[in-house]
Amino acid sequence: MQFTTSVLALLSSAAIASAGKVTFWTLDDVTRTVYFTSNENKFPMDPVTVSSAEKTTVDFADGFVGNFHAVAEGEPNQDGMLGEIKFGGWGAMTYFDVSAIVNPNDKNNVKQMWPADSQTPMSGCEVFPCDNAYYVWDDVQTKVTTENHIITTLGEGSTGINFA
Incomplete structure (x- = not known):
């Protein structure tokens, strides 16, 4: 039984290691709640609540x-600008x-998304509308x-990153 438990723990940690993650970077002083919807409610x-106090990784x-x-504190939970993502897609790629x-019209919540290491490609805008979002x-x-x-920015402000 000890062996089985250890093997399951190892497999679980391997699955977590290969899973995707999104770091939410709040650029203003607004606290927000981020709501997630998976296709077919499979996952x-x-x-999660996020603020500019620290970046939050999920x-x-x-x-x-x-x-x-994302929904700003005190606002009703209604769909706004979406961050769409698929981890482990065709070719083990991440699509976003x-x-x-x-x-x-939601111009103050989800703003930009990009891969954490390479910082390219980037989707979204610092200021909407732009030609780099899905309309x-x-x-x-x-x-x-x-x-x-994947890094995702929320709120008004700039990262200071030049996405050429």
């Missing part, structure tokens, strides 16, 4: 496909984009990376 996730299950949106399809169902704006750690 339910609890909401682990995702390998194979997660879905989206997230900032989507304005549901609510293009209609057939936009060719989905980005792809071999990395499984």
Whole structure:
């Protein structure tokens, strides 16, 4: 039994190591709750509260496909600008984009997404509207990376990163 428990623990840690993660970087002084929706409710996730006090990293299950949106403290929970993501997609790649399809008027929550290490490609904008977000169902704006750690900015402000 000891061996079985150790093997299961090892496999669980290996699965977590290969899972994706998103770090939320709040650029203003607004506290937000980030809500997650997985396709087919296959990977339910609890909401998280984020603020500018520190960057908050959330682990995702390998194979997660879905989206997230942020809601400012005191505001009603309604869909806004979405961060869409698929971890472990075709070729073990990560697919992502900032989507304005549901609510293009949400200009203060999800803003930009990019791979943590390479910082390219980037989806989204510091100021909306821009030509680097997903606006209609057939936009060719989905980005792809071999990395499984994505940075997502929230709120008004600038990262100081030059995404050439």
